[in-house]
Amino acid sequence: MTSSGAVDKWGFETFAQVLEEGSGLIGEPAIVDGITGPSITQNGRTLTNLASINLLNMHQRTDLRQCFAEGAHQYGLTTGGSRMTQGVCRAHLELEHDVSQATGKERALSFATGLLANVGFVHAMSQDIDLGAGVRMNNSDSVFVLDRDSHWSLWKAVEGLGYGKRVFFFRHNDPDHLDRVLTKVGGGGKVVVVMESVYSADGTMGPIPALLDLCEKHNAISFVDDANGFMIYGPAHRPFATEYQHMRERADFVMMSFSKAVGLEGGAIAGPTAAVQSFELLSGTSMFTAAMQPPTAVTAREIIRRLSRDPEIVDSYLAKVTAFRRRLADIGCETSETSTYIVSVPVNDDDIAVELRQAFLDHGYLVPVFVYPAVKRNKALLRLIISDGHTEDQLDGFLSTLATLKEQFKF
Structure with missing residues (x-):
């Protein structure tokens, strides 16, 4: 069933097309199967997930x-x-x-x-x-x-x-x-x-x-x-x-x-x-x-x-965050001034940030990229939240990929 002519004059088709072709920000959403957490299955492909805000992964207990x-x-x-x-x-x-x-x-x-x-x-x-x-x-x-x-x-x-x-x-x-x-x-x-x-x-x-x-x-x-x-x-x-x-x-x-x-x-x-x-x-x-x-x-x-x-649940998670921040510094990544569990890595270029999102996906990592209007124009950043359930192998692989892409994209 097609929309009425009244909808057409609002310009949604043009807006959606330009967004999809020019920024990759929208389009058909990925289909998620199974339980989301440290890993996520999108369109039948399992990715290491750094986009989840469910940081303690308690819902899998x-x-x-x-x-x-x-x-x-x-x-x-x-x-x-x-x-x-x-x-x-x-x-x-x-x-x-x-x-x-x-x-x-x-x-x-x-x-x-x-x-x-x-x-x-x-x-x-x-x-x-x-x-x-x-x-x-x-x-x-x-x-x-x-x-x-x-x-x-x-x-x-x-x-x-x-x-x-x-x-x-x-x-x-x-x-x-x-x-x-x-x-x-x-x-x-x-x-x-x-x-x-x-x-x-x-x-x-x-x-x-x-x-x-x-x-x-x-x-x-x-x-x-x-x-x-x-x-x-x-x-x-x-x-x-x-x-x-x-x-x-x-x-x-x-x-x-x-x-x-x-x-x-x-x-x-x-x-x-x-x-x-x-x-x-x-x-x-x-x-x-x-x-x-x-x-x-x-x-x-x-x-x-x-x-x-049981304070150890959060204490051990925060220790994991501290170690992660230290490893980011070791590969030359600048992060936010205060050491909270939300770790932002500046990219400062909206176009590069969108390319980075796809590059991480190609390597098997779902990484949230914040561009305008979430942040100021060309103040784009990677917003990283590690999960208490991430394995050392998952974090090692991500950090290695990040170091490679950092050199490739010069951010």
Whole structure:
């Protein structure tokens, strides 16, 4: 069945054709079979996978799959309706309790994805809603100040608020610039400062204590997107313990995604009880879309508890990351300044980066390449996340291939 003429005038055919021929960014997606993890099977071919964000590979553990199955048996596969109309599934409530404990906040609210958590937070903090009978929440005068490198979901959430009116940015990880922006836009009004812990493109850690100092100086609310660091960093013996102590004790709101360390779908926001309770209604993304599947909530809770109970799981993974970074330096690869598990290798040429992606595929490696609009034009990079399940042979082969392609493409 062909599309109507009304669709043709929007230009999708030309756009898709130019993208496919000129950049290789889209086309028919590869067909994935089997379980994704340290390896992935695309179109019948098995590749070493450096694109997975499921870094601890917990979902391949037999006992956790059994936990998921038992959760499905107890709660079914779906909630079947909004928590505002039916009530909250016990599996979600118990997960939210553990999330609030893990983050040091009073209360947490789970969402189907981290993206929906971010969008819901902005919506709740920016809208004017009047329910009648004197029940009104008017945040139409709120202002948002975002780190320039904040995730797409946060920029999308503030898109309709008007840049330069209710939306401003500060330079990436630059407290001095944030101070100047807050001085300009503050004035005692409702201001929300949006920052991240670990940034997903360059792998840097935000200067959390300094940014929180400025929020307190200017009486602004602090919101930390901890999608990438949740359950990886925090304990005193791990890197960035200071940043996480300040986040736990001083940040007003913390968002987390369950797709990284936990390795499942879903997300949550934790913060003061009254505010988070209000998000059930005000966010929109809690009331008007599906929640996480109950067995996912059951299993996410079990993984969070296990990572707390057995720190060696993450400790050994971070040691593996440190060794990997050291080997990258040995072959002359510059990496991000802060040593998080997200390792970005600059390419700084969009055309070369696209060629590199195909070259890695030809050698049997699925490597994520970030080009514009994920990063600035000609600031392309390889975003590498090794898996706890990668073998030494897989990493040896990748590093050898990287060294060869680095010489070939001169990046």
